Amino acid sequence: MSPVNNSTTAANKTKHLYKQLKKSWPFYVMLLPALIYIIIFAYGPMYGVQIAFKDYRASKGIWGSEWVGFKHFIRFFQYPKFWTLLWNTLRINLISLATFPCAIIFALFLNEVSQVKLKKTIQMITYMPHFLTEVVVCSLVILFLDRTFGPVNNLIAFFGGERQNFMGMPEAFSLIYVLSGLWQNLGWSTILYISALSSISSEEIEAAKIDGASRLQIMRYINIPGIMPTIITFIMRMGSLLGVGFSKVLLLQNDLNLDASSVISTYTYEIGLLGGQFSYSSAIGLFNNLVNIALLLITNKIAQKLSDTSLF
Amino acid sequence: MNNKKTKKKIAWLRYSWGDRIFLAVVYTSLILITLVCLYPLYFTVIASFSDAFDVYSGKVNLLPSGFSIDSYKLVFQNKSIWVDYGNTLLYTVVGTVFNLILTIPAAYALSRKCMYGRNFLMTVFLITMYFGGGMIPTYMLFDSMNLLNTRGILILCGGVSVYNVIVTRTFFQNNIPDSLMEAAKIDGASEFLIFGRIVIPLSAPIIAVMTLYYAVAHWNSYFDAMIYINDVDLQPLQLVLRRILILNERAYTDALEGGASAELLANAANRAHMAVTMKYALVFISSAPMLILYPFIQKHFVKGIMVGSVKG
Numbered sequence: 001m002s003p004v005n006n007s008t009t010a011a012n013k014t015k016h017l018y019k020q021l022k023k024s025w026p027f028y029v030m031l032l033p034a035l036i037y038i039i040i041f042a043y044g045p046m047y048g049v050q051i052a053f054k055d056y057r058a059s060k061g062i063w064g065s066e067w068v069g070f071k072h073f074i075r076f077f078q079y080p081k082f083w084t085l086l087w088n089t090l091r092i093n094l095i096s097l098a099t100f101p102c103a104i105i106f107a108l109f110l111n112e113v114s115q116v117k118l119k120k121t122i123q124m125i126t127y128m129p130h131f132l133t134e135v136v137v138c139s140l141v142i143l144f145l146d147r148t149f150g151p152v153n154n155l156i157a158f159f160g161g162e163r164q165n166f167m168g169m170p171e172a173f174s175l176i177y178v179l180s181g182l183w184q185n186l187g188w189s190t191i192l193y194i195s196a197l198s199s200i201s202s203e204e205i206e207a208a209k210i211d212g213a214s215r216l217q218i219m220r221y222i223n224i225p226g227i228m229p230t231i232i233t234f235i236m237r238m239g240s241l242l243g244v245g246f247s248k249v250l251l252l253q254n255d256l257n258l259d260a261s262s263v264i265s266t267y268t269y270e271i272g273l274l275g276g277q278f279s280y281s282s283a284i285g286l287f288n289n290l291v292n293i294a295l296l297l298i299t300n301k302i303a304q305k306l307s308d309t310s311l312f
Numbered sequence: 313m314n315n316k317k318t319k320k321k322i323a324w325l326r327y328s329w330g331d332r333i334f335l336a337v338v339y340t341s342l343i344l345i346t347l348v349c350l351y352p353l354y355f356t357v358i359a360s361f362s363d364a365f366d367v368y369s370g371k372v373n374l375l376p377s378g379f380s381i382d383s384y385k386l387v388f389q390n391k392s393i394w395v396d397y398g399n400t401l402l403y404t405v406v407g408t409v410f411n412l413i414l415t416i417p418a419a420y421a422l423s424r425k426c427m428y429g430r431n432f433l434m435t436v437f438l439i440t441m442y443f444g445g446g447m448i449p450t451y452m453l454f455d456s457m458n459l460l461n462t463r464g465i466l467i468l469c470g471g472v473s474v475y476n477v478i479v480t481r482t483f484f485q486n487n488i489p490d491s492l493m494e495a496a497k498i499d500g501a502s503e504f505l506i507f508g509r510i511v512i513p514l515s516a517p518i519i520a521v522m523t524l525y526y527a528v529a530h531w532n533s534y535f536d537a538m539i540y541i542n543d544v545d546l547q548p549l550q551l552v553l554r555r556i557l558i559l560n561e562r563a564y565t566d567a568l569e570g571g572a573s574a575e576l577l578a579n580a581a582n583r584a585h586m587a588v589t590m591k592y593a594l595v596f597i598s599s600a601p602m603l604i605l606y607p608f609i610q611k612h613f614v615k616g617i618m619v620g621s622v623k624g
């Protein structure tokens with residue numbers, strides 16, 4: 001290529017770019033407010049993450065504080081309760097993940113109801129808890145499990161059992177956390193599956209009926225494969241939901257169930273905002289974020305194995 | 313009537329034994345789940361209207377006992393609840409408007425293929441979904457901007473949800489035909505005019521969905537306020553709920569000073585009983601607006617889930 005030729009292509013490129021930018025500028029204007037917001041409030045804190053590798057002193061500022069490498073991470077790994085925290089975090093997430101078939105089964109069952117009114121009523125009622133706030137749901141949990149006047153204990157006492165202080169039992173914590181989540185969201189999470197089920201062709205089902213298939217067989221061989229793509233998309237999305245729900249852990253936490261209810265993010269909150277150790281808790285927060293990303297990648301890998309679709 | 317019954321009977325007889333057992337299992341479990349979803353809500357209402365001592369001693373389980381509105385009287389006398397109710401309304405309305413102004417134009421810009429650098433800009437948004445600075449660096453950022461303990465912070469928090477941007481973008485991509493915009497451009501309309509006069513009027517469904525999503529997020533959130541707001545007069549409702557319902561802060565201080573219901577709280581035992589029914593009353597009062605609105609807005613929520621489920 002001759003140098004002359006080169007410069008003309010470069011000129012052409014600049015011209016092309018100029019044309020593109022001229023065409024795009026109205027869109028940039030529309031995007032700008034959101035972009036500025038993201039840069040300040042999402043990328044801004046990422047700049048601050050460097051204090052995880054520094055000894056932050058307010059007087060020296062973020063940039064001026066001294067680098068200390070992985071000191072804070074090592075301190076966290078050597079913290080006696082490190083494994084408890086990690087295991088508690090993983091356990092709550094894993095049990096939550098494991099409950100996803102409940103919504104599928106519920107949707108499949110609901111699909112068997114032929115009376116429209118009954119079906120609508122069941123949907124209406126089971127969607128309702130979704131519209132309560134997190135604080136309200138947690139306080140209902142605490143009220144209902146109360147040893148003296150909680151209806152759950154009233155029921156146990158009615159059948160001659162011993163009243164229990166469930167909120168004070170570490171071994172019950174994950175179960176309480178997950179079951180209350182299930183109570184709140186079971187009905188709501190069926191929406192996607194129900195719409196997927198309604199798009200399965202009725203001809204196929206009729207044909208199966210004529211061939212003498214039982215209802216269970218229709219569910220097994222037509223309905224479940226029919227909603228499989230939806231199920232897989234959902235499993236993948238769940239990956240990104242990991243790590244959410246920390247605020248609910250904090251609401252259900254009390255001094256007696258700390259052994260099971262202290263997770264990495266509650267510890268970050270405790271150390272950082274209540275304890276004022278900014279660098280140390282930033283390091284823990286960063287570690288938590290990396291664990292979440294790892295979990296996300298793992299779920300995505302599993303979903304990829306299950307199907308051709310993937311998140312990335 | 314009789315005819316109908318025999319018809320139903322014949323339909324039932326047509327099922328094989330296997331199907332009958334299957335349907336029995338389906339209907340039983342659906343009804344059980346529905347009852348489990350409904351009971352806590354039902355119990356909240358009956359407990360809030362029952363005699364405080366009867367609730368406390370576990371006598372109220374299926375039916376109310378000794379009608380009383382004392383707990384509501386006490387809740388209405390608590391001034392901070394109403395101040396915070398007002399705060400929440402303010403944050404929800406102003407915050408949601410702010411969210412929409414940032415989200416809708418940005419999502420539209422990102423939906424247009426002719427925007428130069430679209431993939432890069434999308435990536436800038438997507439990264440923040442998986443990686444963030446964490447609690448402490450975010451807190452430090454707000455601190456350095458002198459936003460702590462101001463109303464502004466609760467409006468700024470969660471200004472752009474990238475997930476919502478993606479949902480909105482998907483809506484634009486699937487529902488606004490390119491040909492429409494090409495035609496408008498040939499007629500000499502600018503991109504802003506196209507957005508304001510053509511796209512927005514066609515986007516009522518997604519704007520409704522986004523309004524709901526953002527408004528509910530503001531209504532629910534307690535965590536940001538807990539971290540960033542100390543001033544009691546600036547706190548949202550969920551925070552006062554947390555103090556009373558979860559942390560058991562005495563909610564009747566105002567009532568004691570007011571003297572109007574002093575006889576209700578004459579002794580420690582009465583107070584302990586009243587504290588329980590007051591909680592139920594508070595749960596009811598704070599959840600009622602959502603549960604009343606819910607039948608009207610449910611449709612939009614369901615639509616939002618559908619739009620969001622399409623991979624874009």
